[in-house]
Amino acid sequence: MAAACSGWRCLGQLPWRLRAAGQAAGMGLLRAQSRGYCVPFGTGRYARARALKGSRMLVGAAFALGGTFGLFQTLQYPLQAQEHLAEQQAAEQxxxxxxxxxxxxxxxxxxxxxxxxxxxxxxxxxxxxxxxxxxxxxxxxxxxxxxxxxxxxxYPIKEARVEEMKWRKWADDWLVHLISPNVYRTPREALASFDYIVREGKFGTVEGFFAKYVGAVAMFFIGKRLKSRHQLQDNVREDLYKAANDWVKAVGKHRPFMGGSQPNLADLAVYGVLRVMEGLEAYDDMMTHTKIQPWYHRMEKAIGEAEVTNWQLLQPLY
Incomplete structure (x- = not known):
């Protein structure tokens, strides 16, 4: 898809590049003539006519040469770039x-x-x-x-590593699959979700209209399919509430995070999944009907403090 899009962009730029290359070559020749670097063949009306005709031929040749060179460069560079990008992505992606x-x-x-x-x-x-x-x-x-x-x-406590792995896997295999069925649970919620996406995404008027209404309809039905695929309850909120309370129970009352005094990768995985719902009805319902809010707010604070610390470390020393 990326290669195809790049190819279309290149083809779209061809007329401009051909004109620019030809005009550059032509203007260079005309400037040379005006400065006396090109000597006319003889004098008189006939000679001037020959010179003018020769100049037109040279300008035409220059335009053709410039256009050919521009076409070559236009086609060659994207192909080389795409080959290099493909090799790099195959090795690193x-x-x-x-x-x-x-x-x-x-x-x-x-x-x-x-x-x-x-x-x-x-x-x-x-x-x-x-x-x-x-x-x-x-x-x-x-x-x-x-x-x-x-x-x-x-992992000073041996069981901490196994616990972190278990709940990271739980976030991937279960928690993440509860999001779409909940945020697109009803047509009204699906529309509200896409309204939020369009507003935060700074879409244009036309793009935003189609993204909001077409996207909302599509995701409403996709949410229903996911509900069936993952065998969720008729009221998918109940699965979300249970998952949130299961997580709170796993963290326990005697530590702020599963990682102890600081979040570990399981904390970050669960927070990352739930944060997708912020600003939506499903998020508000989860905060109201489960015990996850204190942990979630501690995560927000810890991440905010880490961002400030990292920003300070990146500042230049004077």
Whole structure:
């Protein structure tokens, strides 16, 4: 799709580029003539006519040459860029957010390994899901690839690592599938959700109209399909409420986060999924009918403080 779009953009720019290249060559020749660098053949009316005719031929040749060169450059550069991009993406692209998070976290803790080496610890594997569709899975995607000393530092309690992996997987396999059926539960909620998306996304008038109404209708029916696929209750809010309270129970009363005094990757995974609903009716209902609000607000505060700290660290020293 990216290559096709790039090709269309290049073809759309061809007339402009051809004109620009030809005009540049032609203007260069005309400037040379005006400055006396091109000597006319003889003098008199006939000579001037010959010179004018010759000049027109040269200008035409220059336009043709410039156009040909512009066409060559226009076609050559995007093809080379696309080949380079394809090679780079084939070597580096990761599409699984859990793998990306695990790899980056490992890199931040263990600077002894390069990011490329760390990514190689998460090999892609082809598998067939329950619907018979071939998908790509990644081995070890919930593990941090640390040595014994680093593991002891990050997970002083042995069970903490297993707990983090368990709830990260729960967020991927269950919690994330509750979002669409809840935010697009009714036509009114679907329309409100897309109204929010269009407003925050700064869509144009026409694009916003189609995104809002066509998108709302499409996602309402998709939400119903997902509800059936994941065997949710008739009132999908009940599944959302239960999931939120299950998470709060797992965190417990004696620690602010599952990671203890600071959020761990499970905290971030759950927060990232639930944050998608902010500003929507499903989010307000969840905050009202479950016990998740205190933990959620602690996460907001912790992330805000981390952003301020990181911003300060990135400021130049004077």
């Amino acid at each position: 990761l599409n699984d957010s859990s793998v990306i998070i695990s790899a980056v976290k490992t890199y931040l803790i263990s600077r002894k390994k390069s990011l490329e080496e760390i990514v190689s610890f998460y090999p892609p594997m082809k598998a067939v899901n329950e619907r018979g569709k071939e998908v790509t899975e990644y081995g070890n995607k919930y593990w941090l690839m640390l040595d014994e000393m680093e593991t002891q530092h990050v």
